[in-house]
Amino acid sequence: xxxxxxxxxxxxxxxxxxxxxxxxxxxxxxxxxxxxxxxxxxxxxxxxxxxxxxxxxxxxxxxxxxxxxxxxxxxxxxxxxxxxxxxxxxxxxxxxxxxxxxxxxxxxxxxxxxxxxxxxxxxxxxxxxxxxxxxxxxxxxxxxxxxxxxxxxxxxxx
Amino acid sequence: xxxxxxxxxxxxxxxxxxxxxxxxxxxxxxxxxxxxxxxxxxxxxxxxxxxxxxxxxxxxxxxxxxxxxxxxxxxxxxxxxxxxxxxxxxxxxxxxxxxxxxxxxxx
Numbered sequence: 001x002x003x004x005x006x007x008x009x010x011x012x013x014x015x016x017x018x019x020x021x022x023x024x025x026x027x028x029x030x031x032x033x034x035x036x037x038x039x040x041x042x043x044x045x046x047x048x049x050x051x052x053x054x055x056x057x058x059x060x061x062x063x064x065x066x067x068x069x070x071x072x073x074x075x076x077x078x079x080x081x082x083x084x085x086x087x088x089x090x091x092x093x094x095x096x097x098x099x100x101x102x103x104x105x106x107x108x109x110x111x112x113x114x115x116x117x118x119x120x121x122x123x124x125x126x127x128x129x130x131x132x133x134x135x136x137x138x139x140x141x142x143x144x145x146x147x148x149x150x151x152x153x154x155x156x157x158x
Numbered sequence: 159x160x161x162x163x164x165x166x167x168x169x170x171x172x173x174x175x176x177x178x179x180x181x182x183x184x185x186x187x188x189x190x191x192x193x194x195x196x197x198x199x200x201x202x203x204x205x206x207x208x209x210x211x212x213x214x215x216x217x218x219x220x221x222x223x224x225x226x227x228x229x230x231x232x233x234x235x236x237x238x239x240x241x242x243x244x245x246x247x248x249x250x251x252x253x254x255x256x257x258x259x260x261x262x263x264x265x
Binding site: 016017025048055067071073076096124128142148150 | 160161162163164165166167168169170186187195196198199200201202203204205206208209211212213216220238239240241242243244245246247248249250263264
């Protein structure tokens with residue numbers, strides 16, 4: 001009886017996610033595309049150099065940070081657990097991770113713009129450990145991103 | 159205090175290095191946050207309760223690192239890095255570290 005309840009609850013959650021999950025994914029993808037276009041003017045690199053840097057008297061370079069924790073919906077988590085039995089690429093989870101990284105980069109750019117900077121250097125994006133309980137079935141992606149924001153000369157901008 | 163994750167600061171020259179400074183915090187999630195995040199996780203998307211927790215942890219670890227640097231007389235920290243590690247189910251450490259230096263504007 002208890003097992004039946006477990007199967008039913010997992011199926012119900014997966015069904016809810018199947019209906020609502022794709023809508024949220026599409027909305028997020030559209031938001032990413034719109035914001036990426038709006039922030040295309042912010043130069044970004046993972047090199048350690050300050051290409052074209054100008055020393056601004058009012059604003060020295062500054063470290064910016066972004067943290068993100070993202071949940072993979074229950075339907076995609078169920079698909080991933082089934083695919084996991086056979087091995088190979090978990091394409092649906094890969095796509096979520098790519099979107100989370102794009103979101104992290106955008107938030108860095110948004111912070112840079114808000115603080116009057118036009119360039120980011122030494123971008124670092126790494127997975128974060130948030131003490132997830134491996135016993136739980138939730139699939140979560142946690143990232144921390146950092147970069148140094150600076151002023152770049154206009155004649156070196158793309 | 160100038161804080162960057164690069165080894166140099168444009169427009170400034172490093173005249174003295176004080177060495178490694180660091181700060182950390184170990185934080186646990188709470189039942190309320192777990193419950194809300196669990197509901198959001200059904201349909202996917204950002205789990206803002208956990209994002210905020212990570213941000214608070216990073217801010218506290220950074221503040222401790224800055225305090226150590228100020229005590230040494232530094233006015234900048236270069237090459238700042240962050241790392242996280244799980245210390246128990248539901249609890250994780252966030253560690254911030256960098257090199258405290260004294261910088262002066264270049265002529």
